[in-house]
Amino acid sequence: MKPHADQADYNPFETRDFRFSEFEELRAGCPVARSATGGWVVSHHDDIRTVAMDTDHFLNENGGRLDGVVVAEEDRFTFELDPPRHSWIRNAIKQAITPASMRTAAPFIVETTERLIDDFVARAGGDIVAGVTKVLPGHVMAHFLHLPTADVPRIIAWIDDMIDSGFFVSNRTEHGEGMRDGLPELTGYIRRCLSDRISQDPADDDVIANLMAADIDGRKLTEGELTSTLISMIAGASDTSADLLSFLTFRLAEDRARFERLRSDRSLVQAFVREVLRIDSPALLTARTVAVDTEVAGQQVKAGEKVLLLWGSGNRDPEVFPEPDQVKLDRHEAPRSLAFGHGRHLCVGAALARLEGSIFVNTILDKVEHLEFDGPPPLRTLVGITASYPEIKLNVSARRAGADQVAGSSQSKDLSDEELLS
Template identity: 30%
Template sequence: MTTLTSPQQLPAAPAPGPRPALLLRPARTAARYAVRHGMPAVYLARAARRGDPVGRLLRDPAVRDEPYALHEQLRAAGPLVPSALGLVTASHAVTQEVLRSDAFGVGWDRSRVPGLVGWALRFGDELDASGVAEPPSMLVVDPPDHTRFRRLVSRAFTPRATAAFEPMIRRTADALLDDLSGAGGPVDLVDRYAAQLPVLVIAELLGVPTDRREDFLRWGAAAAATLDAGLPLRRYLAAERGLRAMHAFLRDHFDRLRRDPGDDLVSRLVGLPGEEALTERELHATVMLLLGAGFETTVNLLGNAVVALDGHRDQWAALREEPAGWANAVEEVLRYDSPVQLTGRTARTDVEVAGRRLPAGTRVTVLLGAANRDPDVFADPARFDVTRRNARDHLAFSGGVHYCLGAGLARLEAEVALRAVSERFPGLRVAGRPVRRDLRTLRGFEVLPVSLG
């Protein structure tokens, strides 16, 4: 934590620039860490000790591995439950309503945060250390900026554009499985397959070099942690190193494309004319989000799927007999063990939700993973059933204007990847204890040992 005491004694924060003087860097990192993670960590740990539900969700190690019992306690407590971070909901109806409502937004004006915290946010603001959960990433900005960013990239993710990638996804999956065929003993399916496929696909789609994939995976794994509040210092520093490396790569890559543009999405983004042009910061935020969201989430879907299916071998066998069932099986995995567990919104105006009047500024944390097990929508919700008729009613891809841009791509990747691995290795079994990633917002496996049969 920084030892700064009074905002009045402090110099004005220097304007954020892409390359701050090296001497300033540690001070900026300290300021950033203190407000984004150090203070929240202390606050959330205290809340968790008091039994606060969101405190426990974000801090308690046992809840990280198994959040569903706590979700049920929250559900029993009502549709909107007070917590250390505003209100929290496990209800499908309320989650859907909040996500779709114009009265809620993702943004908040950091420039108006008063006092020392506001100063530290401004002082610590640095492009090269910024992650996907910081503006101007479209994930955390409201319309009209959100509409502008999303429109620029959505053409690459239309159903038609996505479908055109199917042969490439198949080829990539087959090549990875060819490599696995020779493996003697148990292999880590995350390392060798579930993590590799999404990064190769999104790199190809964005036109970034696939031979840097091990770098992306390393940087992305560290940076994914920044989606969670209250990181310990060491993990934050590792995440920041990942972010810096990613931004440095992107800067060089943009320079290359400006000199020698290709026929890809990123070339188009760097070359936007006149009024449409993105600032340097907007460009970094947009491409970093596409790249990171493209592989840091789908890996979790694939790992969660293999573990769920391994626990329900009869369903796995039925899918091999009837591969047309894979599309619905993917929906059921998204519902049953959601790769993105939570998000949040802030009321922009006074608004009524679930019969309660919420004043402007109220924060609502929506537990996507809990909404997806709401018995009002899903019969016997803790049962994994790949033939569930309404599995697709899940909210694993969020809702409203921020509905996942890559949902179609993720669905296609998962269907192709799971079908391919099941056909190639019908005797595949989890062999050893899978290890969960140490993350709260994202839910997936870090290590998944399997024997290939």
């Protein structure tokens, strides 16, 4: 029987410098522990998977919200939905994200990544978070959703404000309560985009138009459902994807031998992206609400209590991943990674994130001769469900003209429809 704890001082929502040793201590001493917020914290890989798959006993509804917070049904984000409603919304998203939309996104990602990296190298480095990794996903998201490039800075600012305000937890900001009142600029912008699509003849790869047209069992999404679904997609595409690119940068800068190995053998790049997703986990945790009295790994939990699933801990569980704190490019356990969640709520943007990451890494390998940290390696800052690098300062030098390169577009041009959407 694994040890449990009735009380623990672990608070996953306290803003602070983050280290993965926190999770190691929980796995070793309290794999199912009480947190300082009153919920249960689950830290072992197999226990996390079990809870994620059990939609009868564990609900997404209000899992991450404060006790007593009530959210209108059509305002709930996709990660707050349960079957059958979640299945219906997810099927609508899958109808909207087509192979055509993925194929047209790939060349844009290549072009934009090359431009941003060229500018960064020309400056001999600096903060790559502010200059590249925070910026690139926003432009990819805008292209993917057919939004004006000029709107990217304010969309990113709205998402940052939404996260920093605690809206995902409290359902309110300084503006007011609920999505329309709490996020007036963002929701107003989305609703104008929806209105514009009605008067246009959209392209086949227009995800917003496809989402509006999606028909599941004779029903289409309402304006409110479209708004909450699109905000969920934008937040995921612009925030966690930015973290992934920062993590990839860190792992390239920390080990020169790894950098050179990847440059000499590009077939390892996709394995590298998947391994960084595992070891650094852009989304560290999500929450569930207990539907009926049950147990988790022998620990009794009661209806109405919250259960926090530590994806980042499960991804470093030594019972599943030998030498879990090491980046291993030949790791055969990679398919068991929880980087994109597990079960019904597996991230629908996983394929796009991996494609973006692979193109980003290949572009750096093509264009950068040398990169190193400018000062001590930074620490990640825990805010909500993510732990990001506020900045990563680098010194870089350009690769000499004429050096062998691998075009970033090669990461996508030969992929099948199934691979593009998997």
